[in-house]
Amino acid sequence: PDCLHINPEGCNFCQKCGSKLRLVERYYAKSILGQGGFGRTFLAVDDFKPSKPPCVIKQFLPQAQGTATLEKAAQLFDQEAQRLELLGKHSQIPELLAYFTADNRQYLIQEFIEGDTLQQELDNQGAFSENQISSLLKDLLPVLYFVHKHKVIHRDIKPENIIRRASDNKLVLVDFGASKQVQRTSMSVTGTVIGSAAYCAPEQAMGKPQYGSDLYSLGVTCLYLLTQASPSDLYDPLEAQWVWREHLNGNHVSDKLGEILDRLVETVFKKRYQSVAEVWAHLRRYYGKQTNPTNPQPVIQETVKQTPNTTPPAVPQKFKFDIV
Template identity: 65%
Template sequence: MSQCLNPDCLLQNPSGSTNFCHECGNKLLLGDRYRSQKIIGQGGFGRTFLAVDEYKPSKPPCVIKQFYPQVQGTSSIQKAAELFELEAVRLEQLGKHSQIPELLAYFSQDERQYLVQEFIDGENLAQTLKSQGYFSETQIRNLLNNLLPVFEFIHSRQVIHRDIKPENIILMSNGQLVIVDFGAAKYATQTALAVTGTRIGTAGYTAPEQANGKPIHASDIYSLGVTCLCLLTQVEPIDLFDDSEFDWVWREHLKTSVSSELGQILDKMIQPAIKKRYQSATEILQALGTQSPQLSAQTPPPPPDSLKSAQGVDYTRLRDLLAAGKWKEADQETLNVMLKAARREKEGYFNKESIDNFPCDDLRTIDKLWVKYSQGRFGFSIQKKIWLEVGGKVDWETECKLGDRVGWRKGGSWLDTKNLTYNKQAPVGHLPRELCGWWGGFRGLGVKWRYGSSLASRTVSCKL
């Protein structure tokens, strides 16, 4: 069968039909590759279709999401379109993970937006709760141990899901849990977290700070805690919280006993006050007595860092400094090795030409080291994403916006390198910075020209 994608038709065309709908003549193949078979979901923003990928011999199943908003008003439709595109951006940003659906394609056809992603075969936890009843303590512990490493992965890439709930967690036949629907996900830069934004999430599951438009990583932890309470009690969140006492009363609705240990962990996950809540998924795993896969001694050691250089530069010292968390020394060493790679050691500074032609292999090596040892907080590729968000231009205005976002400027003035923050509490993208002091041609004259934007532009051409 071939389900027509035209919202005004949706005819089920018989098997063996042509590549055009018998009723409206609309193309049946999306992107000349993906064939829709049937509608499996529908909501205010569009429809979801089960499809097959006809480019592959086995014709594996996949999912087509069609943006077809039912909301009214130009601003509402525009916001819905942004959220739809955002899901594709976040999935691409996260890359491959066995517990996150892989993005296969994102494009427009017939003036409509489409997102194609991996098909996850299973049922969501809301369906499981309805068919099998409340969860036991063992099931909740298994759920936390299964999902928290995924939270570590997502949050280490500065992404906040913002809509964790039973409907967005899929239980596969092999017992693996998959987190879906990243349409509400947010990229958590330091500046973005300090600015009130759009209120997104599902009522009852949303943390107070997220309801106020200021989500943080711990907001996802709050939502996961509420999800656990609903699975334990088979009761909606609104009935688990006593507004008059401003307190959770979930224990009154338990169908089975829960140990005081797990109860205390859940209580801390759902604390309205951020400072009283767990700040990371790793903290919860430790409280459960489960070693994080990222920290586990049983985890095979990662492959040695690739220290590739097109100019024969030795990056061993930079790697060792970063691994030791010596951020200031690593920042200075980054300048040293980049001058070597650019053949500008004698001059001791860069000019625009040396940045525009900086060896991509070396830029990639330096960036990977910074990103790896900062757990995704620092690096040229991180700065590039922020640069694109503030305009993506190589000019003074964009340079200033970039400086404001990553903490290189304060009160409209540029900070000297001695006044930077050399620890992981620094804003995302804050480091490396030592090399971005002046364009050397003006250094002797004391005229300060920053070139973070020029370097960010080079990371784009090098495809970092």
């Protein structure tokens, strides 16, 4: 954990510091994927399985000072593990493989998702088209519904936290380190401000995240992908309005999609979409099959990982999802 020396393949001990290279004699870190204020993320392999599949090691390694700050960080890391175990049942959320303490440090082992983030796609391919944005919404809304159904607010939806899985081109929502478990008594209680400022809803910036805060972040993500302009440039604080249409640079966006995006990023909470189901109702009306008059509710079909001897929780009939 304190030495980042690169060792040749096949070594059991670090040639520089002498430490064991396998975490709990099983997980072998290959390279660093990222590092933040509270930990490092490594690409690793699981030596306990014959195929030695890739996995991700998340190491709690706080840089912050102060007992209260460290305790809060440790609590968030522990909560992330609990949420991943719960939410990882969805096929488009990484599965939690293990969570433990080794040498007085916390670690969690997570499913590795091979593919590019939407930020990488934007850098490589340029601005997204309307069809790409509508497909993005169709793909992610069922995932977000699943998250909210389990009373979790992600709080950090942005292009870097959405990966297009190489195996099937499905979008995978990652990094639940900032997510918050919602308690009935805490929805209006001011809490810790967590999330990326550029994508953060006003109420979340004041420490009061709601389910609609994730919808706001998703909307800002779409605007950024359409324009390639920083979210801070897409909003005019003097006029208190979004000016994203001025940054399209010839990229056509229909009034129908524009209406959806405008309501997703509505700064006044009560004017914004209040649920995933509301967004899907409009998306289905504009891009999908016509809603059945006898069943006007949007229908969201969740895809849950199938495991032996495990029956996924039942999904309410009114939320079955029929994607076109």
